[in-house]
Amino acid sequence: MSASPLVHIDGISKRFGDAVALEHLSLDIAQGEFVTFLGPSGCGKSTTLRILGGFERPDTGRVILDGEDVTMQPPEKRHVNMVFQDYALFPHMTVRQNISFALELKGMDKTGIARRLDEIMSFLELDAYGDRYPGQLSGGQRQRVALARALAPDPALLLLDEPLGALDAKLRGQVQRELKSIQRQTHKTFFFVTHDQEEALTMSDRIVVMNHGRVEQDGTPEELYFHPASRFVAEFIGETNLLSGKMRGVEGEAVVMEWFGQTLRGHAPSGVPAEGAPITASVRLEKLGFHSSRPDLPNAVQGRVINRTFLGSRMAVDLLVEQTDGAKLRAFVDAETGQAIGDDLVWAAWDSDSMAVLRD
Structure with a gap:
C-alpha cells in the first residue's frame, strides 16, 4: 500500500x-x-x-x-x-x-x-x-x-x-x-x-x-x-453476551467490573470508564468454555445448563448463572462438548481479553 x-x-x-x-x-x-x-x-x-x-x-x-x-x-x-x-x-x-x-x-x-x-x-x-x-x-x-x-x-x-x-x-x-x-x-x-x-x-x-x-x-x-467499542457494534455484528455492571477500577491492563457481586476483568477498546460508573461488557459466544471445577482464568461463574440447541458442527448452550437473579449466558461449543456437559453445576469461564467494556 x-x-x-x-x-x-x-x-x-x-x-x-x-x-x-x-x-x-x-x-x-x-x-x-x-x-x-x-x-x-x-x-x-x-x-x-x-x-x-x-x-x-x-x-x-x-x-x-x-x-x-x-x-x-x-x-x-x-x-x-x-x-x-x-x-x-x-x-x-x-x-x-x-x-x-x-x-x-x-x-x-x-x-x-x-x-x-x-x-x-x-x-x-x-x-x-x-x-x-x-x-x-x-x-x-x-x-x-x-x-x-x-x-x-x-x-x-x-x-x-x-x-x-x-x-x-x-x-x-x-x-x-x-x-x-x-x-x-x-x-x-x-x-x-x-x-x-x-x-x-x-x-x-x-x-x-x-x-x-x-x-x-x-x-x-x-x-x-x-473488540467492539460500542454496544451498537457488539449487537450489530454477530451474537454476544451483554453483561451490565459497575466499573470498579483498573488492575494492570485489565478493567475491573462488578457483575452481581462477582468480580470480572476485561479491556476497554474505547477508553476506560470512570470508577463507579455503570458499564456494559460484551463476551462473544465462542469465547466461553465449560469446566467441572473452577479454572485458573480471570473470569469464571457457576451455573446450570438450561438449554442445548444442536447447530450441526457446534451447539449453543444456555447457562443460568447462580446468584444473579436469573442472568443467563450463551456459548457456542463443539457439538460433542455440548452433549457431554451434564445437568450439575458447571463453571463457565473466559479470559480478560475476550471481554470488551463498551461505550453506550
Whole structure:
C-alpha cells in the first residue's frame, strides 16, 4: 500500500431536508484496500458511496481522489466506476457489447477496446458467454459481467452498492469468494456497501460501521468482532453476551467490573470508564468454555445448563448463572462438548481479553 491514501474524505456532511445523512465524516482509504461500509438502512453508507461516485455533492467537506479534489466533478470525470445492486446491464446488448460500451465512454479506440475486452473477459472467465444477452445468464454470471464492465476501464476506485443482494444464499457465498479473489489479483481499491454483517466479515480488509451518519467503529473484521467499542457494534455484528455492571477500577491492563457481586476483568477498546460508573461488557459466544471445577482464568461463574440447541458442527448452550437473579449466558461449543456437559453445576469461564467494556 502507498504511503498517501488513494481516497481522502475530509469532513463531509449531507442533509436531505431535516434528515442528517452524514455528519462531518473524515476517512482515508489506502491503495489496494477492500473497505466495507456496514450499517442499517439510513446510516449514511450509500450516501457516502454516491458522494464518492459523484452522484451526490456534499453540503460541506471535500473528496480527494489520488491527490486531486474531485468534490465538484461529475461521475464521468472521475477515475471511479460503480457496480449496482441490479447490475444495470443493457438487456438488448450482448456481454461483449455491454463491456465494450464502458470502454467507448472512456474514449478508447477500437484496437484498444478489442485488446482490453479480450483481457478482461479472459480474466473473469467470460469468453464462453460473449455473445449471450443478460437474460440468458444466471445471477452469478450477470454479476460477473457487471464487474467486468466496471473493471474494464481500469478505474482507480471501484464502488460496489450491495451488488450481491439479488443472489440466493448459496450463490452469494461463492460470488463473495470470487469477488475477494478478483480484488486481490487486480490490487484495485474496492469500496463496498452492505447491511449484511457476515458479508462484511467474510470479504473486507477493513470495516467501517456506520450509525446515524457517524462512524461507530473503524477496524479489521477481527477487531470489530472480538473488540467492539460500542454496544451498537457488539449487537450489530454477530451474537454476544451483554453483561451490565459497575466499573470498579483498573488492575494492570485489565478493567475491573462488578457483575452481581462477582468480580470480572476485561479491556476497554474505547477508553476506560470512570470508577463507579455503570458499564456494559460484551463476551462473544465462542469465547466461553465449560469446566467441572473452577479454572485458573480471570473470569469464571457457576451455573446450570438450561438449554442445548444442536447447530450441526457446534451447539449453543444456555447457562443460568447462580446468584444473579436469573442472568443467563450463551456459548457456542463443539457439538460433542455440548452433549457431554451434564445437568450439575458447571463453571463457565473466559479470559480478560475476550471481554470488551463498551461505550453506550
